[in-house]
Amino acid sequence: MASIGISPWEFKLEHTDYNRIVKEFGLETFTDELLARMKSPHRLFRRKLVFAHRNFQAILEAQEKGEEYVVLSGMMPSGRFHFGHKLIAELLAWYQGQGARIFIPISDIEAYVVRGLKMEDIVKIAVDEYILNYIALGIDLTKPEKCLIYSQWKNEHVKNLAFKLSVKVTASTFRAMFDFVFEPSKEDVEKGRGSDTIGKIFYPLIDAADILSPQLPEFGGPKPVLVPVGVDQDVYIRLCHDLAPKFGMVKPSSIYTKMMCGLQGPGTKMSSSKPETAIFLKDPPEVADKKLRDAFTGGRPTAKEQKELGGQPEICVPYMFLLFHFEDDLLKKVFEECKAGTLLCGECKAIISERVCKFLREHQEKLEKARDILPTVIEEQPFLYKKQELKGI
Amino acid sequence: MASIGISPWEFKLEHTDYNRIVKEFGLETFTDELLARMKSPHRLFRRKLVFAHRNFQAILEAQEKGEEYVVLSGMMPSGRFHFGHKLIAELLAWYQGQGARIFIPISDIEAYVVRGLKMEDIVKIAVDEYILNYIALGIDLTKPEKCLIYSQWKNEHVKNLAFKLSVKVTASTFRAMFDFVFEPSKEDVEKGRGSDTIGKIFYPLIDAADILSPQLPEFGGPKPVLVPVGVDQDVYIRLCHDLAPKFGMVKPSSIYTKMMCGLQGPGTKMSSSKPETAIFLKDPPEVADKKLRDAFTGGRPTAKEQKELGGQPEICVPYMFLLFHFEDDLLKKVFEECKAGTLLCGECKAIISERVCKFLREHQEKLEKARDILPTVIEEQPFLYKKQELKGI
Numbered sequence: 117m118a119s120i121g122i123s124p125w126e127f128k129l130e131h132t133d134y135n136r137i138v139k140e141f142g143l144e145t146f147t148d149e150l151l152a153r154m155k156s157p158h159r160l161f162r163r164k165l166v167f168a169h170r171n172f173q174a175i176l177e178a179q180e181k182g183e184e185y186v187v188l189s190g191m192m193p194s195g196r197f198h199f200g201h202k203l204i205a206e207l208l209a210w211y212q213g214q215g216a217r218i219f220i221p222i223s224d225i226e227a228y229v230v231r232g233l234k235m236e237d238i239v240k241i242a243v244d245e246y247i248l249n250y251i252a253l254g255i256d257l258t259k260p261e262k263c264l265i266y267s268q269w270k271n272e273h274v275k276n277l278a279f280k281l282s283v284k285v286t287a288s289t290f291r292a293m294f295d296f297v298f299e300p301s302k303e304d305v306e307k308g309r310g311s312d313t314i315g316k317i318f319y320p321l322i323d324a325a326d327i328l329s330p331q332l333p334e335f336g337g338p339k340p341v342l343v344p345v346g347v348d349q350d351v352y353i354r355l356c357h358d359l360a361p362k363f364g365m366v367k368p369s370s371i372y373t374k375m376m377c378g379l380q381g382p383g384t385k386m387s388s389s390k391p392e393t394a395i396f397l398k399d400p401p402e403v404a405d406k407k408l409r410d411a412f413t414g415g416r417p418t419a420k421e422q423k424e425l426g427g428q429p430e431i432c433v434p435y436m437f438l439l440f441h442f443e444d445d446l447l448k449k450v451f452e453e454c455k456a457g458t459l460l461c462g463e464c465k466a467i468i469s470e471r472v473c474k475f476l477r478e479h480q481e482k483l484e485k486a487r488d489i490l491p492t493v494i495e496e497q498p499f500l501y502k503k504q505e506l507k508g509i
Numbered sequence: 510m511a512s513i514g515i516s517p518w519e520f521k522l523e524h525t526d527y528n529r530i531v532k533e534f535g536l537e538t539f540t541d542e543l544l545a546r547m548k549s550p551h552r553l554f555r556r557k558l559v560f561a562h563r564n565f566q567a568i569l570e571a572q573e574k575g576e577e578y579v580v581l582s583g584m585m586p587s588g589r590f591h592f593g594h595k596l597i598a599e600l601l602a603w604y605q606g607q608g609a610r611i612f613i614p615i616s617d618i619e620a621y622v623v624r625g626l627k628m629e630d631i632v633k634i635a636v637d638e639y640i641l642n643y644i645a646l647g648i649d650l651t652k653p654e655k656c657l658i659y660s661q662w663k664n665e666h667v668k669n670l671a672f673k674l675s676v677k678v679t680a681s682t683f684r685a686m687f688d689f690v691f692e693p694s695k696e697d698v699e700k701g702r703g704s705d706t707i708g709k710i711f712y713p714l715i716d717a718a719d720i721l722s723p724q725l726p727e728f729g730g731p732k733p734v735l736v737p738v739g740v741d742q743d744v745y746i747r748l749c750h751d752l753a754p755k756f757g758m759v760k761p762s763s764i765y766t767k768m769m770c771g772l773q774g775p776g777t778k779m780s781s782s783k784p785e786t787a788i789f790l791k792d793p794p795e796v797a798d799k800k801l802r803d804a805f806t807g808g809r810p811t812a813k814e815q816k817e818l819g820g821q822p823e824i825c826v827p828y829m830f831l832l833f834h835f836e837d838d839l840l841k842k843v844f845e846e847c848k849a850g851t852l853l854c855g856e857c858k859a860i861i862s863e864r865v866c867k868f869l870r871e872h873q874e875k876l877e878k879a880r881d882i883l884p885t886v887i888e889e890q891p892f893l894y895k896k897q898e899l900k901g902i
Contacts, residue, residue, distance in 0.1 A: 229676055275668050282708030283622055287680075287691040290707055298680040298691040314683055315675030318711045 143168035174340040188219040193242035195388025209254035218263035221326040225268040229315040252482035266499035278325035381412030401473035415461035427454040536561035567733040581612040586635035588781025602647035611656035614719040618661040622708040645875035659892035671718035774805030794866035808854035820847040
């Protein structure tokens, strides 16, 4: 077996130019220097799947000085919980283990106002798909002081902060930031775009209030807050960087992770509403197995070529599952044998599928047990749905 | 004394053309027929100071059928409580006596977001100027089921309704209704108008949510709601007429009263922040007396002319105090003697001032007693300020 002299994660995933993103958005690259300051970093950092950040130093400093900090990640209660969501949930669980306080806003005002979902569906999805999976993935939701999970509809502190923030931004600024349409132009009309609703226009302030709320006096005042985000959500971080100093708050920190692509390969997206694009954490193992076997791989056109040239894990969906989710040993073994041309796709898929299915079986047992913990969560969390709203869930 | 064959309130007040207002705003005139359907109507109706309405029939029908209805009037917690505010407070107390449930929203989000006031000042004014005067004027605030008085900041039902309403109005509609500036034109810039804040643009939905909130399931579902408003606030009523049917609610009813003018006479305004324009209910009687004696009257240039032609109560500020606030007997006597030229302004002012000062002395004693009731109000009302917010008030 040929040594390839490169670690299993020194590859670009999909066809994304992360250097370009860092430049375009004015982010800071996540350097080895930062990594070296972290104690036993989570695999997302170790494998350089976190590629950029803003102000991550503030989080490291808080950890080094033993000072309070928060890690916050919202959830959109629509669709189903997949391996992309798992990643962030595990990161939150890991940070909770490190002593961070966790905030999990349920974006249920957004789901209603911007996406037009029905409240009963929103509550069902938030509980059945998200909360249960969070518990099963190891986040302790039973103690609000360790992890506050809340409905935006129920958290008056967040809504009131949104109204306070609303005094400091103009319509003109928001149009430029979010591409809103106020008075539709001829071009807008041709594109089928009408005037946006007041709800949609106000909404980013609720998102910003989520991010800034851990710094409210009610939650202990100014402190570093880390928000793992996709690049498409960086605009909310920039909005918070504008607003925080005007309210005596610290600018939030953010990290940007590479994204898993859809099962159809680089350039496609995992979608929580399209079962063919993603593996859901409630998929029966045989369904997941089928999905993985149908997934796009980095295999060569013929077995002969593959043996000569080796495979291409950097564009391979099954490999991506190992890279984002599973053990170093297995990852390394598969990577090296694939590149060496000794492991062909059929056999490799069987190995990876076995690992994924093992996880799913174990996880689905934990999901069952999570139901027993749910009543305690509902009872202890001050801004979550009430018992009577959960009937039939 | 000449008989003048006209009742003391068949006059226009100030220089306002109420017929023009009714036409321009598409209101309905408040007719004698409606008046005849009311049981012992409040003097505001009897004296035709209520000149127009929308959908007042719904309120009469509810009363006639013994069905539930609500009377709602908000307060802006800025400035001082004057005789204009007294009028609406007394109307609310009267409706409460008739069996209506009263809603009093404190516009403290508006005070903060639109007017830029400080929260501590807002709370102090709401309590010291408004709540105490409401109690002293006979509104029972100790039972939320009879009168719900609430802070917009504290009432999650109102805020959540505002977000739900926000889905049904576009930026374009709001610009037309409220004359908002999104992208300032050259003309706007010349007038010193910049882009409006998102807070100001969203705010009308909180106002609409106040008006529609009595029809929420939490408050017993759809029902007639009467809102006494100034013509300048009719736009909020129109907004609610648009929105109500989209949420399965009844279109609110509204009544429009003539307004007292400022102490400087017709065409001037009472202002809660300008002591020279209005008599405040906390003014010491000697201050009120001085203000009344300096007020604009309908007197003729000379005593001789006045004796020949009679005075002009229809443009007279002291007379206006009688007309809006005091007994029929006194009103009639002053009106007839003034028109007959037998009562000159100096003597008349003394009579009216005596009546006003008597009211103020009695009212200010009630204000003292109202302080004893305040703790019960604070304790019983679910969406009002908490004890600790009232320190030093």
